[in-house]
Amino acid sequence: MSPSYTGSSSDEDDVSPREKTQKNSKGSNDFCVRNIDLHAFGRREIEIAEQEMPGIVALRKRAADDKPLKGAKIVGCTHINAQTAVLVETLAELGAMVRWAACNIYSTQNEVAAALAEAGYPVFAWRGETEEDFWWCIDRCVNAENWQPNMILDDGGDATHLMLKKYPAMFKLIKGIVEESVTGVHRLYQLSKANKLTVPAMNVNDSVTKTKFDNLYSCKESIIDSLKRSTDVMFGGKQVVVCGYGEVGKGCCQSLRGLGCVVYVTEIDPICALQAWYAFTLMGIDGYYVFPLNEVIRVVDIVVTATGNKNVVTREHMDKMKNGCIVCNMGHSNTEIDVGSLRTPELTWEKVRSQVDHVIWPDGKRIILIAEGRLINLTCSSIPSFVVSITAATQALALIELFNAPAGRYKADVYLLPKKMDEYVASLHLPTFDAHLTELSDDQAKYLGLNKAGPFKPNYYSQGKLVMPKSKSLQMLLFYAPYDERTVPPAEILFRVELESKNLFEFK
Numbered sequence: 001m002s003p004s005y006t007g008s009s010s011d012e013d014d015v016s017p018r019e020k021t022q023k024n025s026k027g028s029n030d031f032c033v034r035n036i037d038l039h040a041f042g043r044r045e046i047e048i049a050e051q052e053m054p055g056i057v058a059l060r061k062r063a064a065d066d067k068p069l070k071g072a073k074i075v076g077c078t079h080i081n082a083q084t085a086v087l088v089e090t091l092a093e094l095g096a097m098v099r100w101a102a103c104n105i106y107s108t109q110n111e112v113a114a115a116l117a118e119a120g121y122p123v124f125a126w127r128g129e130t131e132e133d134f135w136w137c138i139d140r141c142v143n144a145e146n147w148q149p150n151m152i153l154d155d156g157g158d159a160t161h162l163m164l165k166k167y168p169a170m171f172k173l174i175k176g177i178v179e180e181s182v183t184g185v186h187r188l189y190q191l192s193k194a195n196k197l198t199v200p201a202m203n204v205n206d207s208v209t210k211t212k213f214d215n216l217y218s219c220k221e222s223i224i225d226s227l228k229r230s231t232d233v234m235f236g237g238k239q240v241v242v243c244g245y246g247e248v249g250k251g252c253c254q255s256l257r258g259l260g261c262v263v264y265v266t267e268i269d270p271i272c273a274l275q276a277w278y279a280f281t282l283m284g285i286d287g288y289y290v291f292p293l294n295e296v297i298r299v300v301d302i303v304v305t306a307t308g309n310k311n312v313v314t315r316e317h318m319d320k321m322k323n324g325c326i327v328c329n330m331g332h333s334n335t336e337i338d339v340g341s342l343r344t345p346e347l348t349w350e351k352v353r354s355q356v357d358h359v360i361w362p363d364g365k366r367i368i369l370i371a372e373g374r375l376i377n378l379t380c381s382s383i384p385s386f387v388v389s390i391t392a393a394t395q396a397l398a399l400i401e402l403f404n405a406p407a408g409r410y411k412a413d414v415y416l417l418p419k420k421m422d423e424y425v426a427s428l429h430l431p432t433f434d435a436h437l438t439e440l441s442d443d444q445a446k447y448l449g450l451n452k453a454g455p456f457k458p459n460y461y462s463q464g465k466l467v468m469p470k471s472k473s474l475q476m477l478l479f480y481a482p483y484d485e486r487t488v489p490p491a492e493i494l495f496r497v498e499l500e501s502k503n504l505f506e507f508k
């Protein structure tokens with residue numbers, strides 16, 4: 001989930017919230033936010049977000065009577081913005097008690113944190129925390145009077161890390177961890193590998209609905225918005241190169257092309273390169289031209305990286321760029337553009353806006369670097385609430401599943417969200433579009449080897465991304481018979497995948 005870029009948060013106050021004495025209108029001081037008086041404004045922001053979050057709101061309504069999280073005591077550590085507030089309030093409505101901290105020192109919407117504190121949620125977060133404040137806030141959520149947490153909802157793995165290191169006895173009593181980010185999931189797999197993970201954890205980052213919406217559709221919308229906000233650029237007629245034609249790259253290409261850009265793609269993977277070319281050719285229009293970056297770098301007006309890799313744009317590339325070229329990154333980390341190589345004495349840096357730098361060469365040529373190579377969309381714009389609704393519904397269901405699972409269903413390991421729940425998250429959002437599913441007939445269900453109520457796809461099937469098992473025999477099986485019900489019914493593949501599943505999977 002992303003920080004919101006509303007520009008409305010007030011962080012001009014010099015006094016640290018830790019030094020202030022604040023109470024909400026019910027007299028509670030079990031929170032630490034920038035300014036509790038901002039709560040009314042924050043409440044309006046939450047109400048606006050709810051309008052665009054149909055799935056999580058539907059889940060709230062459907063499960064409110066059952067209270068599936070009754071008895072859950074959740075430590076939350078995520079971005080704190082209007083959309084996450086909708087999640088926090090949903091979890092409470094479903095019966096959970098929560099304590100919440102921010103997973104990022106800059107992303108908290110102060111007015112939203114105030115609204116949550118006013119509503120009685122122990123929130124410890126403000127925009128512009130120091131590193132020390134950051135850990136103090138998480139600590140306040142983990143270690144409090146009369147409080148033994150039993151679930152963690154993490155985005156980046158910091159709450160998990162702190163509890164494991166500082167409160168190991170408390171960590172042992174945790175029933176489950178739900179982790180949203182690539183980084184946090186990576187840390188969990190490392191813990192599991194080192195046999196240090198003593199509780200079950202669910203990787204919601206790789207659930208299909210989340211991946212599709214977060215990576216493809218959301219990036220498709222936010223690339224344009226963030227470039228416009230930061231540079232006021234006109235897109236029509238511009239030449240753009242998008243590095244990496246995965247989910248994020250596909251989304252970026254589609255919208256840039258839609259606004260009249262000539263789009264080039266760079267790829268290392270021949271399948272993605274072929275997809276790039278075929279993106280439009282079936283409609284009789286040229287697809288995206290696929291070239292190595294070196295061959296197009298002199299002509300392009302905008303460079304977008306979306307590979308998840310490092311040093312994709314090097315100093316050598318930047319030396320060749322033309323005057324005024326915009327350089328930005330959509331990938332997870334700031335390693336894709338070698339920004340460090342621009343910090344040399346002959347180049348001058350000029351800050352022109354809060355997230356925009358001009359880097360000027362001795363001959364006067366300048367390139368426009370956005371957010372110093374960090375994710376442009378999360379830094380310079382906001383993420384659609386609808387996308388967060390999908391992620392939030394996924395997180396809530398993962399918490400419900402881990403909290404209510406009978407003993408033995410999950411061991412101390414990292415799991416993907418069961419496919420059936422992934423499908424349920426999508427179904428929660430269908431009424432928004434007045435979309436109605438086709439029901440399988442008994443005969444069809446038998447033919448495909450499926451249950452009529454789902455899941456409709458095997459766990460390894462990831463709507464475009466195949467999660468490959470490590471076992472060679474299973475790889476062969478999937479390679480030769482993915483979805484070929486005449487030879488191996490999907491249900492059987494699924495069964496055999498599950499048999500071999502523990503620790504066998506590598507994630508692409």
Ligand SMILES: NC(=O)c1ccc[n+]([C@@H]2O[C@H](COP(=O)([O-])OP(=O)(O)OC[C@H]3O[C@@H](n4cnc5c(N)ncnc54)[C@H](O)[C@@H]3O)[C@@H](O)[C@H]2O)c1
Pocket residue numbers: 182214215218219243244245246247248249266267268269272306307308309312330331332333375377378508
């Ligand atoms: N900005 C956002 O809001 C957002 C959202 C989701 C994911 N992400 C991040 O974006 C990145 C890409 O995600 P994805 O889902 O598209 O991944 P992906 O694996 O589907 O796509 C990445 C593509 O880059 C290609 N690639 C790798 N190295 C390359 C190189 N040197 N040159 C050219 N192509 C190269 C790969 O072959 C692959 O096709 C990841 O870091 C991910 O964490 C960002």
